[in-house]
Amino acid sequence: MKPPGFFHLNGIGGQIAALVLASTVALHLVVTTAFLIGRPDRQETPPDGAHQLTDAAQLLGAAEASERPRLVADLARAFPRLGIEMLAPGTAAVETSDSPHLREMRRHLPPGFKAVQLAPDGNARRVGIEFPDGTVIAARGDGGPRPMFWGAPWLMALMTAFICVTVLGLWAARTLTRPLSSFAKAAENFSLDRTSEPLPERGPEEIRQVARALNRMQERIARLMADRTRMLAAISHDLRTPITRLRLRAEFIEDEGNRRRMLIDLDQMRSMLESVLSLLRNDRKIEALTLVDIASTLQLIADQFGDMGHVVRYDGPASATAAARPDDLHRGVTNLVENAVRFGAEVTIRLVVSGTTLVIDVEDDGPGISDARKQEMLEPFVRGDDARTMDESTGFGLGLSIARAIAITHGGELSLHDREPHGLIVRMRLPIWQEPRLAA
Known part of the structure; x- marks a missing residue:
């Protein structure tokens, strides 16, 4: 069973429909992937630097109190995205929170250490670990500022849709305008001496049909003009003999005036035949430049x-x-x-x-x-x-x-x-x- 023309992949309509369908599927795949990665349905997202923070807390807890400032400075240089800093006892504003990533951090901390949620610093979330002596080390909860705008799923979906529409437009423009340009060039270069190349029959089915029709039309026109030229050449050849006989018979006309007028008419007939053939002689090669x-x-x-x-x-x-x-x-x-x-x-x-x-x-x-x-x-x-x-x-x-x-x-x-x-x-x-x- 032959599919309808709209769904025929050899036609322009079928190719555009297939491209639109592929673009829609690609758009949904991108949106789904962004959703699964971002998981906006979850209340909290575990911070990227949680394990570095717990390791730093264990290191600082085992060190002397006098060595902690130096170690904190070294850790801040080693993990610049965490923004680790030490807070004096009682200066940290602790918020009530029992999020999954805090519970995960507490599982890796030794007894006496507590993972706490600190008040945010601007737009950045902050978590902290409180030592048994009340000292708190703080760090960014996500390992650095998150690009909320550029990483948003809606923006990824919008960019994907823009790319799909752009690809569709460029493909459609190239598919439709390139054959039309070749048609215009072929029509401009059409020659009855058959030196011009036929149109290439490629592309969507509709374009191939037009190319075939134009090629057949050029062949019919060239064949018609060749038949016309041969017919006129035959007529000219056949008329030359009776015109010559009439000239010979006109010489025997005794009336000088009638003889002269008849010869003039015969000369005009011969000149007319030669002029017409000169105008319609299309089978000769075009002279080189x-x-x-x-x-x-x-x-x-x-x-x-x-x-x-x-x-x-x-x-x-x-x-x-x-x-x-x-x-x-x-x-x-x-x-x-x-x-x-x-x-x-x-x-x-x-x-x-x-x-x-x-x-x-x-x-x-x-x-x-x-x-x-x-x-x-x-x-x-x-x-x-x-x-x-x-x-x-x-x-x-x-x-x-x-x-x-x-x-x-x-x-x-x-x-x-x-x-x-x-x-x-x-x-x-x-x-x-x-x-x-x-x-x-």
Whole structure:
């Protein structure tokens, strides 16, 4: 018969219940032990130094009266916790008492000696032995001051309860927060190229179930994305042949205008297929990080567009080194500049290095983008507003989304800002040395 979930020791509830039960048993054991040692039910507790006091009384009784002060001083040094002292006859305030420990002391005393209870000295109990001549030696009844506060059973019980509750809290906090931290780290490092390690399936049963579910979910997502990429690759491969045949047949169209428009449409179809595959190609290995001269890369991009007849200039330091993926970074900035030269006459690539962060701004003097659509423009397949309508030279709304994905894989971000008096600023903010996050 399977025990209920609450009492299952493999679960969090069962482990907490077992720990609470063990703490309660330990608390009762400590309280019982303290009770048996302290025995508050007994009226008197035999003093620890009773036998030393009776031995001292016998020694002093056998010595001469003139030797007793010296012997008392020696005994006081030998047993400092007893506090032995000699009292003159008739000076001791004797209390009536017949406690068990006094009767025990009387059994060991010679005839003529009496064990008596003396008046307390402050908080310390005092016992004495009266000699036949009336002289009394006094000592502390418990061999020294008893730490009533720290030795009290209630305080021991309180400290034990505090320790048990503390151990329970620390265990529960570690058991619950450590798996949650590993879940957050695994979600942050999740990668479709399957380079991230699966979650360890250990701990209480509930934690293991969550870990297994997350691992299965990651496998399903990776398998789904791989199937999607293979499907799109197959579609692209199958469409290239009919597109090529259509281009060949379009060459036989006698009408120049219709032939030109048909060729433009076919070129756009081919470019769209290549762009979609470029965006969804997740089965490739992520490019390794290396030290890159960002300034030289940006200057190279500006020169390349300048060679194509565009007005693109670089504004920034002559050299700026950072850890990056060179091909991905080149591709991302190239996409931004392609968008900029499509809608603006002049483009500026600006680099600013500040502390541990570098900022790449691609500025154009085009119509810009309205504030309401800036965030939307970063999504795939979203083209510009009315000021940036699609024509034969327009892309398919993938440039910004690809550049944003590249910025995220570097541990940075991409944002859109207005340029004065008109135009758009696409800002890519990247860390210089920070460990990047894996691409999802």
